[in-house]
Amino acid sequence: MMSLSILGAMTTLQTGLFGLVAALAVLAAIAVVLHRNPVVEGLFLVLHLIAVAGLYVMLDAHFFAVIQVLIYVGAVMVLIIFVIMLLNLQPEAKGGSGLVPAFFALVLGVGLVSLLVRAELAFAPASEGLELAEGFGSVAQMGAALFGGYFYPFEVVSLALVAAMAGAVVLAKRQLEG
Amino acid sequence: MTELPHAALLLSAVIFTIGTFGVLTRRGAITILMCIELMLNAGNLALIAVSRSLPAAAGGAGVVDGQVLALFVLAIAAAEAAVGLAIVIALFRLKGSTDIDLARLLRW
Numbered sequence: 001m002m003s004l005s006i007l008g009a010m011t012t013l014q015t016g017l018f019g020l021v022a023a024l025a026v027l028a029a030i031a032v033v034l035h036r037n038p039v040v041e042g043l044f045l046v047l048h049l050i051a052v053a054g055l056y057v058m059l060d061a062h063f064f065a066v067i068q069v070l071i072y073v074g075a076v077m078v079l080i081i082f083v084i085m086l087l088n089l090q091p092e093a094k095g096g097s098g099l100v101p102a103f104f105a106l107v108l109g110v111g112l113v114s115l116l117v118r119a120e121l122a123f124a125p126a127s128e129g130l131e132l133a134e135g136f137g138s139v140a141q142m143g144a145a146l147f148g149g150y151f152y153p154f155e156v157v158s159l160a161l162v163a164a165m166a167g168a169v170v171l172a173k174r175q176l177e178g
Numbered sequence: 179m180t181e182l183p184h185a186a187l188l189l190s191a192v193i194f195t196i197g198t199f200g201v202l203t204r205r206g207a208i209t210i211l212m213c214i215e216l217m218l219n220a221g222n223l224a225l226i227a228v229s230r231s232l233p234a235a236a237g238g239a240g241v242v243d244g245q246v247l248a249l250f251v252l253a254i255a256a257a258e259a260a261v262g263l264a265i266v267i268a269l270f271r272l273k274g275s276t277d278i279d280l281a282r283l284l285r286w
Contacts, residue, residue, distance in 0.1 A: 015181075018185060026192055026193065026196070029197070029216055030196055032196075032209075032213065032216060033197075033200035033203075033213060033216075038206060038208055038209060042212065045215065048216070048219075049219065052219055052223060055186060058182060059182060059186060059227055060240065061229070061245055061248075064249065067249065068222075071252060072215075072252065072255075076215070076256050076259045079263060080208065080211065080215075080259060080263065083208065083263045083267065084208055087208075087267070087270050089276060092204070092206050101202060101203060102203050105199050105203045106199070109195045109196075109199045112191075112195050113195040116190075116191035116194065117188060117191050120184070120187040120191060123228075131239065132239055133234035133240040133241075136230075136234070136239075137240065142242060142245060145245075145246045146249070150246050157250055157253045157254070160254065160257055164257030164260050164261050165257075165260060167261050168261050168263070169264075171261065171264035171265055171268055174268070
């Protein structure tokens, strides 16, 4: 009885923590969309990505949470904020793109979210009530998958990264006329 | 415990929609790039949630393939950020601003 009630309290705590982190992620995402200063937007995106990394930990994807913080927050966001400061971007002028596009975006957004929610409510995996599989999300399992069944896709991704790097250098260096 | 992946799926739908709204309504090129990052990240969250909740072949819950796919999405997102920022820099040098309404050469 005692251990059961402790288990229940643990689940409640976990649900509460999940709700808290999820609310943080959603609020940070809304701030990214609505704030006018690009630097502040970038910092809110960093907050959002860290909150989502917390959600990954709760979903037992520990290795991926570390990768998220290292690559997204540590590399991609540093690059984006570096470019914002390099270009010395000023806060966007008031007015935005007008009311008509905003209205259409709102209609499209409501339609999209209801469509996605409908699809996800229909999702019923056969693993209800099962215990977590042994070693799920561990570095060993990820490495075995990447260098096993996913070996060729993995190598193609590395080629894509090299191509993107070369393309970025060419695009940013070229003198455009116009 | 099994309801967490479901909640994460619904959350990913909400975040994806917020990102879509930003792409459609904002004009700064870098802001739009950041909103695309939001959308890619929502897709990753859905992949991780589904990978957590599928039954494994060896028993128990959790198939690692979703995390591998999310890793690929992360790599492509990094490549997209590099190329996108290079295009933004080229646009800024050409027009003196990152407002995408100024890039209208193909529009009559």
